[in-house]
């Protein structure tokens with residue numbers, strides 16, 4: 424969302440032949456809005472998320488996505504860890520910001536709801552299905568694109584009255600995620616997960632009964648990975664193929680959105696882009712966080728991740 428671009432220059436020594444991506448290239452240069460290194464979770468939040476959350480409270484849809492190599496810190500950035508309050512990630516901080524504003528803006532009436540969707544091997548799952556008040560869905564969840572906009576039929580959406588309730592939904596969903604273990608990350612997310620806040624607001628004591636509505640998606644994408652690096656086989660290889668394919672569709676969609684000459688944006692190629700159709704690009708606030716490792720051994724994947732940023 425910021426306009427000043429920063430340049431990242433990467434140089435790989437040619438004599439480290441094992442680490443060279445190809446025989447010709449040893450230098451890369453990438454432009455990004457911001458390069459965040461050695462920062463606290465709070466600084467990270469203030470840089471990438473605070474503004475999008477504020478805009479969502481003002482009625483604009485927003486999406487914040489973490490993308491990158493498996494084990495590079497996407498879940499840490501998005502959710503954080505529970506061992507220390509200061510390590511909490513973007514989602515709990517966004518929840519806090521939303522409810523702080525709800526309390527402060529006393530001239531407005533807010534309704535906040537949440538849902539937590541998982542996309543695993545191109546199938547949709549409701550991560551809040553375990554809650555007692557979640558109606559049992561007898562049919563498969565499906566992405567529907569109709570007059571009401573894009574929504575997932577069958578996904579439970581929960582009214583949330585305060586920060587604590589919203590955090591409980593987050594933690595409930597976290598325990599239901601599909602987690603795998605491979606050589607690069609022993610707690611690897613094998614799916615894309617979208618935690619959504621639906622915000623509705625209306626000015627109190629106003630003659631006009633106009634509601635402002637917005638959706639804020641916080642997306643922890645499954646890790647992009649080279650199969651030989653993660654040592655995947657069998658079911659994990661199948662998962663990795665789905666993950667890589669959908670990430671490639673996401674990349675194509677983002678590239679199409681960034682190109683003003685493109686008339687068609689291929690949202691329907693996979694569930695991930697279809698679900699996000701009305702919340703990325705165009706008039707929505709979209710932030711893509713590229714998580715990379717800091718060490719030289721992973722330079723090949725770092726270059727790959729950085730080169731996918733439009």
Ligand SMILES: Nc1ncnc2c1ncn2[C@@H]1O[C@H](COP(=O)(O)OP(=O)(O)OP(=O)(O)O)[C@@H](O)[C@H]1O
Pocket residue numbers: 491492493494495496497498499500504608610611612613644645646647714
């Ligand atoms: N900035 C950081 N500071 C401290 N620990 C971190 C940081 N980033 C990641 N970690 C730790 O590294 C490990 C891997 O991170 P994480 O699970 O977030 O990766 P990921 O990108 O979500 O991986 P995957 O795609 O496999 O799910 C975790 O134990 C996490 O707590």
